[in-house]
Amino acid sequence: MGGWRFGDPDGRRKWFTHAAPFAGLPGFQLAYETWGTLNAEASNAVLVLHALTGDSHVAGGVEPGHPTPGWWEALIGAGRPLDGFFVVAPNVLGGCQGSTGPWQYPEFPALTIRDQVAAEVLLADHLGVGRWAAVLGGSMGGMRAVEWAVGQPDRVESLLLLATAAAASAEQIGLASAQVHAINADPVRGLGIARRIAHISYRSERELQARFGRRRQEDGRFEVESYLDHHAEKLARRFDAASYVALTEAMNSHDVGRGRGGVAAALRRVEARTIVAGVDSDRLYPLVQQRELAAGIPGADDLRVITSPHGHDAFLIESEQVGALVTELVRVRSGTR
Numbered sequence: 001m002g003g004w005r006f007g008d009p010d011g012r013r014k015w016f017t018h019a020a021p022f023a024g025l026p027g028f029q030l031a032y033e034t035w036g037t038l039n040a041e042a043s044n045a046v047l048v049l050h051a052l053t054g055d056s057h058v059a060g061g062v063e064p065g066h067p068t069p070g071w072w073e074a075l076i077g078a079g080r081p082l083d084g085f086f087v088v089a090p091n092v093l094g095g096c097q098g099s100t101g102p103w104q105y106p107e108f109p110a111l112t113i114r115d116q117v118a119a120e121v122l123l124a125d126h127l128g129v130g131r132w133a134a135v136l137g138g139s140m141g142g143m144r145a146v147e148w149a150v151g152q153p154d155r156v157e158s159l160l161l162l163a164t165a166a167a168a169s170a171e172q173i174g175l176a177s178a179q180v181h182a183i184n185a186d187p188v189r190g191l192g193i194a195r196r197i198a199h200i201s202y203r204s205e206r207e208l209q210a211r212f213g214r215r216r217q218e219d220g221r222f223e224v225e226s227y228l229d230h231h232a233e234k235l236a237r238r239f240d241a242a243s244y245v246a247l248t249e250a251m252n253s254h255d256v257g258r259g260r261g262g263v264a265a266a267l268r269r270v271e272a273r274t275i276v277a278g279v280d281s282d283r284l285y286p287l288v289q290q291r292e293l294a295a296g297i298p299g300a301d302d303l304r305v306i307t308s309p310h311g312h313d314a315f316l317i318e319s320e321q322v323g324a325l326v327t328e329l330v331r332v333r334s335g336t337r
Ligand SMILES: CC(=O)SCCNC(=O)CCNC(=O)[C@H](O)C(C)(C)COP(=O)(O)OP(=O)(O)OC[C@H]1O[C@@H](n2cnc3c(N)ncnc32)[C@H](O)[C@@H]1OP(=O)(O)O
Pocket: 050, 051, 053, 054, 055, 068, 069, 070, 071, 223, 224, 226, 227, 228, 230, 234, 238, 313, 316, 317
C-alpha cells in the first residue's frame, strides 16, 4: 500500500500493516504512536482513541526532539496521569493522518465504528496486548472505546468514556448529514463549511455570546464569523474532505446495540471498571447520553460532570478535570497509587 497523507511531522509514527482483505478493503495500514514501555506481563497498556479530526499525536512536547504538543498533552509524561503506562494511540481506520483512508482508495467502502475497532483489535494482537489496562476516548474516540468494551469485554479492564454516546442520536446524524452534503456539493470548499457547522456545535451558546457577541471586525465580518472562518481554514489545511465524510458516516453508523438486542443488552456485556463523564455545557452530546451509558454499564460509577463554558470541546480543553478522571481510573481505583 505504501505512502500516507500529511507526512509524519514529529517523526514518531509507526505503522501496522494488515495484508489481507478487511471490511471491503484489500488490506489496511494503521499509523500509531506509543509512549512508555510494555511491561513483561503486558499489563500496563492503555489505548487512547482520538475524536473526529484528531490523530495519533496525543503528546509530544515532553519528549526531546519531538516538540509538537499533542491534543491531550497533559496526560503523558513524568508525573502525569499515564506516567508508567505503555500508551498506544492509533490514527483511526478511514482517517488521513497515516492510516488507510479514502485519500488512498477512491472507492473507499463505507466503514462503521465497529469496523474501525476490529482493525484496532488486530493492532492490539500485533503489539502483544491481550488486555488493555484502560481504554480512553472522547466523542468519536468514546464511540470506539465503548464499542471495544462491548465487543471485547475480556480485553478491557477499565474504561473512560467522555462526551460520547451509546448510539448516534437523530440530531447528531442530522447535523452530520448537513456537513456531508456541503462536502459532496463542493469537495473543495465544502470541508470548511462542514467545519463551521460542526464547530458551532462543539462550543456552547453562552461561550460564543460572551466571546463574540454581535461585534463586527473592521473587514465587516462578525467576529464569530471570522472565528469560524479561521477554524474552517485551519482544518482545510490539515484534513482530507473524503476522510471527513468517511469518519462522519462511521459516526452516524454508531449503535452499540445493533445486532446485540439493543443498547441496554449491549452495555450489560461490559466488564470494565468504568467512568463516564459529560460536559455540563455540551449541546452536541448532551448529558442524557452519558447518563444512559453510566446507568447501563454494570461497573460504572455515577455520571461525572465536567464543568466548563466550552461545550463539547471541553473534553479536549479541560485537561485538569480530564486528567483527574484518568488518574482516578488507572491509579486510585486500581489500587496502584
Ligand atoms: C497540533 C495539532 O494540529 S492538533 C491536531 C489534532 N487536533 C485535535 O485532535 C483536536 C482538534 N482541535 C480542536 O478541536 C480545537 O482546535 C480545540 C478544541 C483544541 C481548540 O480549542 P481552543 O483552544 O479553545 O481554541 P479556540 O476555539 O478558542 O480557537 C482559537 C483560535 O481561534 C482564533 N480566533 C479567535 N477569535 C478569532 C476571530 N474573531 N477571528 C479569527 N480567529 C479567531 C485564535 O487566534 C486561535 O487561532 P489558532 O488556533 O490558530 O492559534
